[in-house]
Each structure stands twice: as C-alpha cells, then as structure tokens.
Amino acid sequence: MIKKDAIIIGSGQAGNPLALKLSAAGLKTVLIEKSEEMLGGVCVNVGCTPSKTLIASAKAMHKIKTAHKHGISVPDVSIDFEITQKRKNDIVAKSKKGVKKNLEEAENLDLIYGTASFSGEKTISVQNESEEAIEFTAPYIFINVGCRPATPEIDGLKDVKWYDSTGILELQEIPKKLIVIGSGYIGLELGQMYSRFGSEVIIVEKAGQIISNEDADIAENLQEILEEEGLTFHLNSEIKNVKQDDNKITLTFTKNNKQEQIEGTHLLIVTGRKSNADSLHLEKAGIKQDDKGYIKVNQKLETNVDGVYALGDIKGGPQFTHISYNDYVIVSDNILEQKNTSTEGRIIPYTVFTDPQVGRVGLSEKEATEKNLNFTVIKIPGKRITRGLESAETQGLWKAVVDNDSDKILGAAIIGSEGGEMTSIIQMAMKGNISAKDLQTFIFSHPTYSESLNTLFDELE
Numbered sequence: 001m002i003k004k005d006a007i008i009i010g011s012g013q014a015g016n017p018l019a020l021k022l023s024a025a026g027l028k029t030v031l032i033e034k035s036e037e038m039l040g041g042v043c044v045n046v047g048c049t050p051s052k053t054l055i056a057s058a059k060a061m062h063k064i065k066t067a068h069k070h071g072i073s074v075p076d077v078s079i080d081f082e083i084t085q086k087r088k089n090d091i092v093a094k095s096k097k098g099v100k101k102n103l104e105e106a107e108n109l110d111l112i113y114g115t116a117s118f119s120g121e122k123t124i125s126v127q128n129e130s131e132e133a134i135e136f137t138a139p140y141i142f143i144n145v146g147c148r149p150a151t152p153e154i155d156g157l158k159d160v161k162w163y164d165s166t167g168i169l170e171l172q173e174i175p176k177k178l179i180v181i182g183s184g185y186i187g188l189e190l191g192q193m194y195s196r197f198g199s200e201v202i203i204v205e206k207a208g209q210i211i212s213n214e215d216a217d218i219a220e221n222l223q224e225i226l227e228e229e230g231l232t233f234h235l236n237s238e239i240k241n242v243k244q245d246d247n248k249i250t251l252t253f254t255k256n257n258k259q260e261q262i263e264g265t266h267l268l269i270v271t272g273r274k275s276n277a278d279s280l281h282l283e284k285a286g287i288k289q290d291d292k293g294y295i296k297v298n299q300k301l302e303t304n305v306d307g308v309y310a311l312g313d314i315k316g317g318p319q320f321t322h323i324s325y326n327d328y329v330i331v332s333d334n335i336l337e338q339k340n341t342s343t344e345g346r347i348i349p350y351t352v353f354t355d356p357q358v359g360r361v362g363l364s365e366k367e368a369t370e371k372n373l374n375f376t377v378i379k380i381p382g383k384r385i386t387r388g389l390e391s392a393e394t395q396g397l398w399k400a401v402v403d404n405d406s407d408k409i410l411g412a413a414i415i416g417s418e419g420g421e422m423t424s425i426i427q428m429a430m431k432g433n434i435s436a437k438d439l440q441t442f443i444f445s446h447p448t449y450s451e452s453l454n455t456l457f458d459e460l461e
C-alpha cells in the first residue's frame, strides 16, 4: 500500500490543474489516468479541441463558398481532408504534449496509467494491462472520471457501422449523406460542420425541438438558419430500426405517428453521455450515486464520504470544460486556502459552437417562468445588429431576461456571430451588478457587436 496525501482519479479538466496545484503546495499527490491516449481528458483528446478545430476549418470553407455575398466569386472550391485532419491532429497532439510535460515535471506528483477503482473507503487499486494492481491510500481522494457516449437501444444497430462523437472526428473521408441521431450540442455542431464540408446532413431528434433545454424561439431560430444552409430535420421522431446493405444505411422511424425511412452513407449517434462511475466500485467505499450513476455531492463538491470529492461531468449537472475547471477552483480554494467557496449562485455560461453560435448565460425565459419570477423578455433580430449588417452576418436573435423589481439581468441567449463572447459580456454585467438600464447607455466602441447591447437593452420600457 502506497501512502499519499492526495489521489486524483482521471486527468480531466479539473484533475490536471488540481494535481499541479496540490503538488506545488507540497502534498504528495498521485494522478491516475486510464490510458496515456486519454491524458488530458475528453476535452483535449476527443471533445472541444478536435471538434472546434475542425469546425473552424468548415467555417473557412463556408466563408469561401458564400463569398459571392461580397461580390467575390471563387470557382471550384475543394478540400484536401487529409490536411484538414492533420491540422486538427497536430493541435490535439500539441495540447496533450503540454499537459504531459507539466504533469511529468511537477515535483511531488506521480502520474500513472491504469484503471482506478475503490478497494475500501480510502483505498484505491490501480490496474493496467501489464502489471499487478497497485494500491494507494490518502486522506484526500478526488474523482474526475467524466463521461462517455451513451448509446440508445436501436433494433439492428449491432449489424451497422456507425460512429459516436469520437469516431466521427477521425473520419478520413467526407460522408456523402450523413444521418445524425440527436440534435443536442454535438449533433448540431458536427452536423453543420460536415454539411459545410460537403455532406448532405439529416438530423433525427426525438424531442419536439432542437437543443431541447432551450427556449422554443431560440431553438426555432437556429433550426431555420441550419435549414437555410441545407440541413434537414425530423423532430418528434422515434427510431424503430436501422439496417445496412453495403454502403447504404436505412433508418426507420415514426414521426407524428407516421412511419418514415431515410437513407444515408454514414450514421452518427449523439444522444447524450453516460457516467464513467461504473469502473470505480463506489460501493466498496459507500459513495452515493444518483439513479443515473452520477456521484452525489454537496455545494463544496464533497461526497458523503469524508475527504472524497467529485468534480466535473461525473457529479451530474452541466457538462462543460469551464464548469469542471471551476470545480477545481472551488476545491483547491477550500482545501489549500481555507476559503468557503461553493457552487451556490454560480453563473453558468455555455456556447453551442454552431455558426452563428448560440451564447447562453443564466436563466432562460422557460426557467424564469418555472421559478415564477417577475420578469420582462427583450429581443432583437440579427438584422438590427449594425456590425452584422456590415459583415454580411445578419442571422440570429438576441434575447435577454430582466428582473422587473431589481432591473438585474437574469439571463441571455444570443444567436449571432461571436454569440458566446457577447454572453460573456452580459455575464460580467450580471456578476458585477451592472443593471439592464446601465447597458442601455454603456459606452462600447463603434462599430462592435457589443455596441448592439445598447440596442437590445433599449427594448426595455
């Protein structure tokens, strides 16, 4: 049994900075990552970094194809997908190399590869393929094991070649006709990306709207934009079965009680993610989970077992890199600096990286209604954004929810160029108690997208 001060399981978006911070503070720390291939976690290897890199290439292609809006004609646009993929692979490799170097060079920190699981309340067993299991014990244990793609039960799927979010990012060819099951973040981002690379894309979704947690007007606006680009949507659709004959995949589903069939050359299934806690033998430590397998934590990210914490996607709730990173900040503040930081009142921003982006922060209209708040909704269409007009980017919708009693901004959704950056500005206003009325006359430089926040908040009476 090897004794440490801290054990971190999973080299995710919280595990890596936490390992560096604890070890720099003098705590003898071990970071256990399942495989060297996944060092750096989902975001770096198979999530944000590869997807956003390829999405940027697809955007470059789209800009060229639509340059005629500016009177510029470009004949015969073509793509060498091998180069596009290499650019992505190089960026991922570089990010990972940086993570590895930092971890390996840190004092007081051991990085080991293998699958970790609990063998007792404060003991962790690590198994890799070639060696005998190693046992560690420590007063502090941090779980940052994340999630993996969830696959729905679909009749016939086992006989079909299909891709999840990881496999589709590795394709060496551009699909002729891509069927996507699921219209969440990944389905929309990667669906639009392959459409821009030249695929015909059909998205099948069981809910009545895309990005099903968002307000209906936001979902409808984004769907219209994607349809204008050529993507096709089937909502309210229940998958019945899937079949493959050579290169032809046939998906059968019922939509509004009518049976429909579509054909494609490739199939992407992106219907959410599931907890990786099943590898951890949490029962041996008595750590409690919810009914979906996420680890239960309090507002300080403590599990029910003293000294054991869960951070990032594995604790349930919003699954974003920046939330996982903020979990690390909370835990390290409390342990190393004896602060009293918690998740309470944390303002959650996120961005769907379609183009235009959907930037979101705080409460949606739907959530404000559910909370029975006294609020006003203000909206302006993308065509009123001056900077967008000048840049031939007039799509979208800007929307904010404002509390009537306090004049505080409760939340916003911005579909538009750099929608994610725009909602970050609103987030700063929310955090700094800058009121909605202040933003009516706040000085932003002209002509920026930010300047149109004056126009949005001017909609308030």
Ligand SMILES: Cc1cc2nc3c(=O)[nH]c(=O)nc-3n(C[C@H](O)[C@H](O)[C@H](O)COP(=O)(O)OP(=O)(O)OC[C@H]3O[C@@H](n4cnc5c(N)ncnc54)[C@H](O)[C@@H]3O)c2cc1C
Pocket (backbone or CB within 6 Å): 009, 010, 011, 012, 013, 014, 015, 032, 033, 034, 035, 038, 039, 040, 041, 042, 043, 044, 046, 047, 048, 051, 052, 114, 115, 116, 117, 144, 145, 146, 147, 165, 186, 276, 279, 280, 311, 312, 313, 314, 319, 320, 321, 322, 324, 353
């Ligand atoms: C395609 C895609 C695109 C995304 N894009 C974005 C985006 O643009 N913005 C955003 O904010 N979020 C995005 N996300 C979500 C984001 O990647 C996750 O929220 C983020 O990675 C959360 O990380 P985490 O800290 O929970 O751990 P993870 O990054 O999931 O890492 C967990 C690590 O634990 C390891 N592990 C698992 N089990 C064990 C075990 N038993 N023993 C040892 N190690 C183990 C895994 O190998 C993995 O390396 C995207 C996700 C995907 C799939």
Ligand SMILES: NC(=O)c1ccc[n+]([C@@H]2O[C@H](COP(=O)([O-])OP(=O)(O)OC[C@H]3O[C@@H](n4cnc5c(N)ncnc54)[C@H](O)[C@@H]3O)[C@@H](O)[C@H]2O)c1
Pocket (backbone or CB within 6 Å): 152, 181, 182, 183, 184, 185, 186, 187, 189, 204, 205, 206, 207, 210, 211, 212, 237, 238, 239, 270, 271, 272, 273, 318, 319, 320, 350, 351, 352, 353
């Ligand atoms: N830009 C970002 O921040 C970003 C990008 C990608 C992923 N992510 C994270 O990864 C998570 C997973 O993304 P995701 O897109 O896989 O999940 P998601 O939960 O966002 O969307 C899944 C979609 O699939 C639909 N669905 C589920 N089962 C279905 C079925 N049987 N048939 C048809 N549709 C079905 C759901 O109704 C939902 O609309 C996200 O929740 C997000 O937290 C974030």
